[in-house]
Amino acid sequence: xxxxxxxxxxxxxxxxxxxxxxxxxxxxxxxxxxxxxxxxxxxxxxxxxxxxxxxxxxxxxxxxxxxxxxxxxxxxxxxxxxxxxxxxxxxxxxxxxxxxxxxxxxxxxxxxxxxxxxxxxxxxxxxxxxxxxxxxxxxxxxxxxxxxxxxxxxxxxxxxxxxxxxxxxxxxxxxxxxxxxxxxxxxxxxxxxxxxxxxxxxxxxxxxxxxxxxxxxxxxxxxxxxxxxxxxxxxxxxxxxxxxxxxx
Amino acid sequence: xxxxxxxxxxxxxxxxxxxxxxxxxxxxxxxxxxxxxxxxxxxxxxxxxxxxxxxxxxxxxxxxxxxxxxxxxxxxxxxxxxxxxxxxxxxxxxxxxxxxxxxxxxxxxxxxxxxxxxxxxxxxxxxxxxxxxxxxxxxxxxxxxxxxxxxxxxxxxxxxxxxxxxxxxxxxxxxxxxxxxxxxxxxxxxxxxxxxxxxxxxxxxxxxxxxxxxxxxxxxxxxxxxxxxxxxxxxxxxxxxxxxxxxx
DNA sequence: TTTGAAAGTGTAAAAATGACACACAGACCA
DNA sequence: TGGTCTGTGTGTCATTTTTACACTTTCAAA
Numbered sequence: 001x002x003x004x005x006x007x008x009x010x011x012x013x014x015x016x017x018x019x020x021x022x023x024x025x026x027x028x029x030x031x032x033x034x035x036x037x038x039x040x041x042x043x044x045x046x047x048x049x050x051x052x053x054x055x056x057x058x059x060x061x062x063x064x065x066x067x068x069x070x071x072x073x074x075x076x077x078x079x080x081x082x083x084x085x086x087x088x089x090x091x092x093x094x095x096x097x098x099x100x101x102x103x104x105x106x107x108x109x110x111x112x113x114x115x116x117x118x119x120x121x122x123x124x125x126x127x128x129x130x131x132x133x134x135x136x137x138x139x140x141x142x143x144x145x146x147x148x149x150x151x152x153x154x155x156x157x158x159x160x161x162x163x164x165x166x167x168x169x170x171x172x173x174x175x176x177x178x179x180x181x182x183x184x185x186x187x188x189x190x191x192x193x194x195x196x197x198x199x200x201x202x203x204x205x206x207x208x209x210x211x212x213x214x215x216x217x218x219x220x221x222x223x224x225x226x227x228x229x230x231x232x233x234x235x236x237x238x239x240x241x242x243x244x245x246x247x248x
Numbered sequence: 249x250x251x252x253x254x255x256x257x258x259x260x261x262x263x264x265x266x267x268x269x270x271x272x273x274x275x276x277x278x279x280x281x282x283x284x285x286x287x288x289x290x291x292x293x294x295x296x297x298x299x300x301x302x303x304x305x306x307x308x309x310x311x312x313x314x315x316x317x318x319x320x321x322x323x324x325x326x327x328x329x330x331x332x333x334x335x336x337x338x339x340x341x342x343x344x345x346x347x348x349x350x351x352x353x354x355x356x357x358x359x360x361x362x363x364x365x366x367x368x369x370x371x372x373x374x375x376x377x378x379x380x381x382x383x384x385x386x387x388x389x390x391x392x393x394x395x396x397x398x399x400x401x402x403x404x405x406x407x408x409x410x411x412x413x414x415x416x417x418x419x420x421x422x423x424x425x426x427x428x429x430x431x432x433x434x435x436x437x438x439x440x441x442x443x444x445x446x447x448x449x450x451x452x453x454x455x456x457x458x459x460x461x462x463x464x465x466x467x468x469x470x471x472x473x474x475x476x477x478x479x480x481x482x483x484x485x486x487x488x489x490x491x492x493x494x495x496x
Numbered sequence: 497t498t499t500g501a502a503a504g505t506g507t508a509a510a511a512a513t514g515a516c517a518c519a520c521a522g523a524c525c526a
Numbered sequence: 527t528g529g530t531c532t533g534t535g536t537g538t539c540a541t542t543t544t545t546a547c548a549c550t551t552t553c554a555a556a
Contacts, residue, residue: 012258013260057332081329084306086305110306
């Protein structure tokens with residue numbers, strides 16, 4: 001057997017990324033539009049992903065995919081799990097598309113999915129770096145995706161839901177300065193249920209991980225809201241001292 | 249490229265299983281002893297696992313590994329995640345061992361780990377079916393394992409810990425009839441902390457998923473305990489009606 | 497019959513949760 | 527300039543949940 005070149009692509013393992021963003025109204029997902037050619041409407045969209053290189057680990061591969069697409073680094077990233085149904089590449093359109101780009105639609109590919117949380121303001125469609133074939137789509141409006149990516153998306157949403165009950169990772173989706181209402185809406189979007197305003201605020205206050213910036217929103221046609229930022233130091237302090245309950 | 253035989257082994261993807269058992273005292277893990285030849289003490293033990301076949305999905309592969317080893321079917325099984333560090337096969341002893349069984353220690357293998365929960369009584373060392381090179385080892389006594397299996401074991405324990413806070417999967421580890429004390433000890437083993445006896449019992453009672461069998465332990469040198477069984481119907485009923493809180 | 501060992505049981509204080517309604521500040525418009 | 531619109535921000539009470547804590551019971555074995 002020939003000596004392997006360690007930096008070649010592994011034909012059997014890919015990573016896919018569910019990249020979440022929050023537009024202060026609802027949860028969005030960054031998807032790739034593969035274009036109209038021979039592709040039915042419902043599978044034009046796919047999650048960004050790629051085969052891994054033999055010399056990188058899975059998480060590195062996910063970061064690479066993310067960075068190649070968005071130029072963003074230091075992003076919150078977490079593994080969802082592996083998806084490896086032998087029939088996950090069963091849609092005819094997917095097979096055709098694969099053939100067009102790498103000519104091995106018969107290969108068994110298992111994929112390891114990651115979800116990442118991005119401040120949408122850092123990667124908006126009008127930015128020069130925004131990939132031409134990428135788009136933010138509201139998570140609720142996605143009805144189908146290529147391959148098994150719709151399943152992966154649902155798994156990602158569930159994982160995010162569970163995770164945010166335990167850790168305040170939601171702050172990765174918000175701008176540096178945000179209002180309590182925005183935070184509130186974020187939790188409602190992720191948990192997919194209404195939360196009582198006053199009870200929500202009480203709970204957040206008790207967590208004691210927000211700093212009031214003593215600034216107000218400007219230009220809004222109503223009473224301006226106070227702005228807050230996430231206080232990472234305080235959070236670290238709390239968790240290191242064994243604080244446990246960031247649950248919602 | 250030659251036509252692929254779908255039932256061949258995929259050289260790049262394996263599954264490994266963390267099989268938990270509970271001896272009514274502590275949590276145990278089923279490990280494979282690879283024997284003394286050229287292997288340092290700390291890496292003689294490994295998790296059961298194998299390469300996947302190209303025509304089976306990941307979960308099927310995990311069930312296959314489990315059944316090949318224990319002859320057990322219909323076991324609780326859940327994915328932990330994928331582990332794919334390029335250096336996960338770095339220990340010299342592991343490379344030597346791999347060479348001895350399949351001669352491709354250079355191949356990049358990512359593994360998808362599962363944990364499963366087994367009633368230990370169904371698979372005890374003295375049974376005819378018990379694999380000669382397998383052994384139940386108390387989870388706390390395992391200090392190292394082959395490859396990255398020690399990391400996988402820790403991930404499995406964490407996953408189990410999180411899961412049991414949400415769902416009463418612990419019953420998969422107990423015999424059909426069990427005492428509240430045994431259940432109590434199980435939760436303490438998994439959560440790795442003491443739980444107040446009375447508070448624990450009160451909580452369990454409120455879950456209302458146990459049936460009192462109105463039988464007592466026999467032959468114990470102290471007040472005999474009442475025996476209970478897990479009431480699956482009641483559990484299904486509760487969960488389907490949106491009951492949510494099986495937390496500990 | 498005594499001893500040892502685990503089973504089983506209740507209460508009170510503190511904390512967390514859930515339900516609920518109105519005054520306020522600014523923008524905009526007539 | 528006064529009125530309207532819109533989202534912001536705030537407190538309380540009843541209920542449930544959590545936590546901490548100690549003694550009596552039952553059986554086997556000595």
